[in-house]
Amino acid sequence: MNTSALIVMLTTITLVTGLMIFFFIKVMTTPPRPEPDSYLDNDDEPEHREPNK
Amino acid sequence: MSANKESWGSRVGLILAMAGNAVGLGNFLRFPVQAVQNGGGAFIIPYLICFLVMGIPLLWIEWSMGRFGGKHGHHSTPFIVDTMGKNRLWKYVGVFGIWTNIAVAAYYCYIESWTLSYVFHSVIGTFSGLDQEGVASFFGEYVSLGTSTLGVPYEPIVFYVICLLLNTWILSQGLASGVERVAKIGMPMLIIFGLFLAFRGVTLTAGENGAINDSSVGLNFLWTPNFDRLWSPTVWLAAAGQIFFTLSVGMGTVHCYASYVRGNDDIALNAMSAGWMNEFVEVVLGASILIPISIGYLGVDRVSEMVQSGGLGLAFQTLPYLFYQWGDLLGALSGVMWFGLLFFAGITSSLAMGTPWIGFLQDEFNWGRKSAAWSFGLFVFLLGMPTVLFFKYGVFDEYDYWAGTVSLVVFALFETILFSWVFGIRKGWREITSGSDIKVPNFYKFIIKFITPLLLLWVFLGSLFTPKGGDWGAAMIGPWVLDNSSIINKIKNVDLKEKLAAATDPAAIQLLENQIFFVNASRILLLAVWVALALLVYTAYKKRVREGRLN
Numbered sequence: 234m235n236t237s238a239l240i241v242m243l244t245t246i247t248l249v250t251g252l253m254i255f256f257f258i259k260v261m262t263t264p265p266r267p268e269p270d271s272y273l274d275n276d277d278e279p280e281h282r283e284p285n286k
Numbered sequence: 287m288s289a290n291k292e293s294w295g296s297r298v299g300l301i302l303a304m305a306g307n308a309v310g311l312g313n314f315l316r317f318p319v320q321a322v323q324n325g326g327g328a329f330i331i332p333y334l335i336c337f338l339v340m341g342i343p344l345l346w347i348e349w350s351m352g353r354f355g356g357k358h359g360h361h362s363t364p365f366i367v368d369t370m371g372k373n374r375l376w377k378y379v380g381v382f383g384i385w386t387n388i389a390v391a392a393y394y395c396y397i398e399s400w401t402l403s404y405v406f407h408s409v410i411g412t413f414s415g416l417d418q419e420g421v422a423s424f425f426g427e428y429v430s431l432g433t434s435t436l437g438v439p440y441e442p443i444v445f446y447v448i449c450l451l452l453n454t455w456i457l458s459q460g461l462a463s464g465v466e467r468v469a470k471i472g473m474p475m476l477i478i479f480g481l482f483l484a485f486r487g488v489t490l491t492a493g494e495n496g497a498i499n500d501s502s503v504g505l506n507f508l509w510t511p512n513f514d515r516l517w518s519p520t521v522w523l524a525a526a527g528q529i530f531f532t533l534s535v536g537m538g539t540v541h542c543y544a545s546y547v548r549g550n551d552d553i554a555l556n557a558m559s560a561g562w563m564n565e566f567v568e569v570v571l572g573a574s575i576l577i578p579i580s581i582g583y584l585g586v587d588r589v590s591e592m593v594q595s596g597g598l599g600l601a602f603q604t605l606p607y608l609f610y611q612w613g614d615l616l617g618a619l620s621g622v623m624w625f626g627l628l629f630f631a632g633i634t635s636s637l638a639m640g641t642p643w644i645g646f647l648q649d650e651f652n653w654g655r656k657s658a659a660w661s662f663g664l665f666v667f668l669l670g671m672p673t674v675l676f677f678k679y680g681v682f683d684e685y686d687y688w689a690g691t692v693s694l695v696v697f698a699l700f701e702t703i704l705f706s707w708v709f710g711i712r713k714g715w716r717e718i719t720s721g722s723d724i725k726v727p728n729f730y731k732f733i734i735k736f737i738t739p740l741l742l743l744w745v746f747l748g749s750l751f752t753p754k755g756g757d758w759g760a761a762m763i764g765p766w767v768l769d770n771s772s773i774i775n776k777i778k779n780v781d782l783k784e785k786l787a788a789a790t791d792p793a794a795i796q797l798l799e800n801q802i803f804f805v806n807a808s809r810i811l812l813l814a815v816w817v818a819l820a821l822l823v824y825t826a827y828k829k830r831v832r833e834g835r836l837n
Contacts, residue, residue, distance in 0.1 A: 234502040238509035241327035245334075246570050253566040256559040260301060263555070263723045271548040273462055274296045 290361055290648035292655070294546055295462035297556070303469040304543055304560035305567075306634025308534045309476065311397060313568040313631060315597030317528060318577045321508055322593055324524045325515030330569070332516065332525035336741070337565065340526060343730060343738040344535040344698060345561050347705045349553040350717035352544025361545040361645030363538040364823045367701065370709040377827065378820050379704075382697040383538020384646055385816045387639035388662075389689030390537070391453075392670035393682050394639070398632035399442065399449035400428070400602065401625045406445075407435070408621030413606040414614055422603040429677050446674055447667070453633065454663030457640045458656040461546060465637045472630035473563075479623040479630075480567065484574035486612070486620065490582040496611040497582045504578030507586055520756035523748045526741060531691075532568055533561065536698030539638040542645050554722040567631075575624070576600055583608045601628070640666075650826035669815065672808065679797075679804035688812055692773060695749065699742040706735045749773050779805060 234242070265272075294300040321329040355366030363383025367376045407413065412435055413421055427433055434441035456464040490501040515521045530536065547553060580589045580600050592600055605624055610617035640662045647653035647661065673682040705714050711731055719726050752772035753761030761767070768774055770781040779802055786798040830836050 234506050235510060237511055238327055238506045241330060241511050242505060242509040245330050248334075249562065249565050249569045253559075253562040256555065256562050257301075259555060259724065260297060260559050263552075265297075266551060266721075269548065271294055271546065271551045272296050272300070273293050 290359075290645060292461040292546060295466050299462070299466040299470055300543070300547070301556055301560050301563070302473045303466050303634070303638070304540065304556070305563040306469040306473050306630075307539050307543065307638035308532065308560065308564035308635075309473070309567045309631050310394075310532075310534065310635040311401075311628055311631055312528075312531055313564070313572045314480075314576060314628060315601050317532065317568045317572045318508060318575075319593045319597045320524050320528050321573065322577060322590075324521040325512045325518075326507070327509040327511035328513050328516050329521065329525060331511075332522045333528060336522075336526045336529040337561075339733050339737050340741045341529045341533050341535070342558070342561060343734045344530075344702070345533060345540065345557040346554060346718045346726075346730070347702060347714070347734065347738075348535055348540035349544040349547075349557045350714065351701065351705060352541035353547045353549065353551075353553055354717050355541065356545030356547065357549050359649065361542055361649055362642040363541050363697075364646065364826075365649065366541050366545065367704060371704050373708075374827075376704065376708075377823055379697070379700045380538075381816060381820045381823055382693055382700075383541060384642050385812075385819050386537050386689050386693045386697065387539060387642050388665055388669060388819075389685055389693075389812055389815065391636050391639040391662075391666045393673040393685040393690075394632065395449050395453060395636050395666060396442075396446055396670055396673055396682070397598075398629060398636055399445040401629040401632055402449055403428070403441070403445040404602065404606065404625040405622055405629060408606065408618050408625060411614070411618060413621060414610060414617065416607060416610075418604060418607040421607040425603045431675070443674055446670065450663050450667055450670075453636050453640065453666075454659050456633075456637060457644060457662060458659035460655055461641070465641065468637060469634050472634050476627045476630040476634075477567070477571070479627040480571035480575070483579075483620065483623055483627070484571050487574045487578040487582075490578065492582075495613075498585055499582050501578045501582055503586065504581030504589075505574075507581055507589075508573055508577045518756070519748070519758045523745060526745045527749075530694060530698070530745065532564060534635065534638070536694030536696075536701070537639070538642045538697070542642040543638065545645065550721045552721050552723040554718055554726050555724045558724065576605070579608055580604060583611060646822075646826075650829065669811070672804075672811065676804050679801050681804050681808045684805050684808040685812065687776065688809065692749070695742065695746045699739065699746055702734075702739045702742055706739060711735045 294303075321327075321333075351366055351370065355361070355363075355369055358365075358369045360366045360369060362380070364377040364380035366383075367380040368374070370376070407424075412424070416424065424435070428442055431440055431442055438444055456468055458464065459467075488501045488505065490497045490499070490504075492498060492500045534540065544553060547556075576597060577589065577593075580592070584592075584604070589600070592604070601624075606621050609620040609624070612620060640659065643662045643665070644653075644655065644658040647658040648655065653661070673685055705711075711734060714734070715731050750773045751766070752769040754767040754769045756769065768780075770776075770784070775781065782798060782802050782805065786795065786802070789795045789798055
């Protein structure tokens, strides 16, 4: 590859992949909020356990 | 009371569903072609700038509008926007957020059914032993409903119906048990398939398995920056357009998904995570498959010529043949992975298109999830059949242009003005930052209020008055001659009329006359659907008035 193409490609891939990983890790490591939250996992509300009824 | 009591199963599930909504066929077929046509590596500069000043703001706007509407019990755009502006006409702007999804799903599910069919044909080895012309003519026969290699009459319609039934059934299972579960399977599979094909794409060696170029030739072609092109408004317009379409903003799907998030939960970080995941799939995976593999086997000149007609041709008429240069087993496996990843990209988006209609019927008319989902399937089938039956007359392209292109820009422009200026940036900012797990930079308040609406206005006006050949410089100093791709000339069918005037062959004249008829008929049909939905929204509004449920 020529140098300019290589620089643009590697910079872009590093930036985009890095930010994708950074934000996803941030989501995974942020502690869940106290219930009731938006999500069914670990949900205490009976009506939320059976969303399709 | 609304019958709608659904929730997301988990935060990761929501992000994968949102990313799946954004990741579509365009990530793999549209982005690389746009990059090649608009300055190669230099395209990435306006592309990323547009992502920062238009894409991210629109994501935040739509997530927060959705969550705000959800707090008032609304899960589709007509009544979400109605809660944000005092003028009662806003809800008719919100009709776009249902109409676009139904109209886009009608033709999008058809392409999705091609990918399903091509997975099947890859498995049974249909493309093995075919030369490139054979693979191309298979596609031609397929879309013109010609002879089926399986002996199944109207095979494309069969696959279309299977695809619709699959979508409808998944939607009927609910948000967490249907949509989210598919996203949790589909997105990781898509990334795994994409990584495998990208690895093959960037490790081609000239002389091996019939390749005429190293992969570096294709990567040079795609990434070598032509900085002179940065001065062209056409390139910036293309970059803004690509950001717009890749994020699935301006459709109403983001609002709908976000309306199931509670008021105290984060949306800013979720939006960033889903948005950057889409960028990864587009820029890293999307750029490493189609162009490098095609150039590796066909050369720069041939691919330059082929990309003029978009990425669909390369994807369906060329890649199945090229994969078989790697041997029968790897060829079949790569075919399954390529069309499999396109299928996952497609279905995670088409499922999102079903949710606003379902949410609307649940909220306004107390429909159950299952009946609402099946009504979506039926609606899409009826509206989609013209795109299947009259594909060669341009019905498919017409749906794509009005519902999948123009409508998105119009709705995004309106919603941005509503959010920043009518609802007010002060309240809007509070909605974005409320419950946020990241610090949202304050300068985005300025960007959302001024830059994003202006950029959207420019994209809209640029599409309305596109100068001939995209030559803005010449248009500024001389007479402003409209390009045939501009919205105004599209409405007037200038391109088709010019071709008709120049045609001498009676068969060609007949085809063009038929095309003009079908193009106009498609527009009338789409307009009729929009009016019908607006009437439904009006009926829902009157029902709310009767029941005293107005906000």
